[in-house]
Amino acid sequence: EAGVAQSPRYKIIEKRQSVAFWCNPISGHATLYWYQQILGQGPKLLIQFQNNGVVDDSQLPKDRFSAERLKGVDSTLKIQPAKLEDSAVYLCASSLDRTPNYGYTFGSGTRLTVV
Amino acid sequence: AQKVTQAQTEISVVEKEDVTLDCVYETRDTTYYLFWYKQPPSGELVFLIRRNSFDEQNEISGRYSWNFQKSTSSFNFTITASQVVDSAVYFCALSDPNTGGFKTIFGAGTRLFVKA
Numbered sequence: 001e002a003g004v005a006q007s008p009r010y011k012i013i014e015k016r017q018s019v020a021f022w023c024n025p026i027s028g029h030a031t032l033y034w035y036q037q038i039l040g041q042g043p044k045l046l047i048q049f050q051n052n053g054v055v056d057d058s059q060l061p062k063d064r065f066s067a068e069r070l071k072g073v074d075s076t077l078k079i080q081p082a083k084l085e086d087s088a089v090y091l092c093a094s095s096l097d098r099t100p101n102y103g104y105t106f107g108s109g110t111r112l113t114v115v
Numbered sequence: 116a117q118k119v120t121q122a123q124t125e126i127s128v129v130e131k132e133d134v135t136l137d138c139v140y141e142t143r144d145t146t147y148y149l150f151w152y153k154q155p156p157s158g159e160l161v162f163l164i165r166r167n168s169f170d171e172q173n174e175i176s177g178r179y180s181w182n183f184q185k186s187t188s189s190f191n192f193t194i195t196a197s198q199v200v201d202s203a204v205y206f207c208a209l210s211d212p213n214t215g216g217f218k219t220i221f222g223a224g225t226r227l228f229v230k231a
Contacts, residue, residue, distance in 0.1 A: 003159075040223070040224075041223055041224075042119075042206050042208075042220075042221030042222050042223050042224050043160070043206070043221045044221070045218060045219065045220075048218075056218060089158060091160065093160075098217055099212070099217055100148040100150070100165060100210040100212075100217050100219065101165070103150060103152075103162030103165055104160075104162060104219075105162070106152075106159050106160040106161075107159065108157060108158050108159045109158045109159070111158075
């Protein structure tokens, strides 16, 4: 089975620029997550989708971050405008449903550097 | 509030040594789930195990074993006869089913170095 696909793998932008990340979950996985992992820390949930609806976006900085999952399959996460503190790895994960019975399958992440 | 603490930031062992990674959690819920994930240098988090709060049986999978103790709110992970390929960052995580989305909180991780 193909894993969770993410692109790009790396991105370097200047502060105040915009950036977008893409995620394609495992086929049939209804739940999709975006996590932010700052160097030396554990992943922090930004947003969780169930099909194409948002379940939890309480930790998403909505003044600059947005995410969508049109058609309930792939998803994009956007930052506009980026700040230095947004430098992190952005991980996408998916699971069969929103219970933890199956664990999450994570992608390899997008490493963002804001300079 | 929920919290996961992994007090060991880095551990270094020599191949074939046994090593235990500690995880202490805090939650007021009686029903919850605990996880361990491995993050190798490639960056992808790999799911290792899930435990629910009603199942305190210890589990063994090959060289890996997990000790869940509700009395001390701990869910420790032991690697027996460590190998160089075990070098990675290991994360303990806690999931709360009382939030609609089973929100999962990760600890800060323990970086394990296994030297040949």
